[in-house]
Amino acid sequence: MTQARFRSFAESTHAEWALIDAHFREYQSDACRRVIAHLGRLQGDHHGYPVDRYEHCLQTATRALRAGADEEMVVCALLHDIGDDLAPANHAEIAAGILEPFIDPLNVWMIRHHELFQGYHYREFFGQDRHARDAYAHHPAYERTVRFCDEWDQTSFDPEYDTLPLAHFLPMLARVMGREPFGGLPKLVAAPSAAVAQGMQDPA
Numbered sequence: 669m670t671q672a673r674f675r676s677f678a679e680s681t682h683a684e685w686a687l688i689d690a691h692f693r694e695y696q697s698d699a700c701r702r703v704i705a706h707l708g709r710l711q712g713d714h715h716g717y718p719v720d721r722y723e724h725c726l727q728t729a730t731r732a733l734r735a736g737a738d739e740e741m742v743v744c745a746l747l748h749d750i751g752d753d754l755a756p757a758n759h760a761e762i763a764a765g766i767l768e769p770f771i772d773p774l775n776v777w778m779i780r781h782h783e784l785f786q787g788y789h790y791r792e793f794f795g796q797d798r799h800a801r802d803a804y805a806h807h808p809a810y811e812r813t814v815r816f817c818d819e820w821d822q823t824s825f826d827p828e829y830d831t832l833p834l835a836h837f838l839p840m841l842a843r844v845m846g847r848e849p850f851g852g853l854p855k856l857v858a859a860p861s862a863a864v865a866q867g868m869q870d871p872a
């Protein structure tokens with residue numbers, strides 16, 4: 669059997685779920701490669717900015733690395749805008765969703781809120797309050813999010829900057845996304861014995 673034959677989950681069997689589970693684990697382990705491929709699609713996507721989104725992501729990660737940020741933070745920097753093309757109106761949710769199973773919840777919060785915090789540097793041009801991020805001043809991730817935006821994100825639009833290539837960051841991304849997801853993946857229970865299976869199919 670290479671594919672399940674059920675037409676609805678109500679018809680599914682243990683053997684079919686075992687097959688699907690094996691495929692899922694392989695698919696899950698290959699997610700990092702697909703994320704890298706998607707990051708590459710941001711090349712040429714500049715939308716009027718001085719550098720494209722790909723360069724911006726690499727530059728943000730380079731600055732974080734050179735400032736001594738830990739590996740997880742560098743990976744956050746590398747992916748933080750990866751959702752720009754898929755979800756322009758709420759792009760931060762994409763990177764937060766990709767990394768959420770593998771990283772500190774405070775870093776997830778940081779990614780999720782980076783657009784608001786970044787707005788400190790441009791919201792006034794849109795008639796908005798540049799200090800809006802201060803509503804979160806007492807949040808435990810406030811300081812790291814301010815640093816992320818002020819020192820690494822908003823500064824990474826410089827075409828002349830000595831940005832490191834993607835290859836430099838790939839081992840870091842592989843290590844972070846290679847972690848066991850928080851809570852683990854659901855594990856398939858053992859197949860019921862023939863007698864039990866028969867009893868399930870043919871109740872007295």
Ligand SMILES: [Fe+2]
Nearest residue numbers: 724748749821
């Ligand atoms: Fe950014």
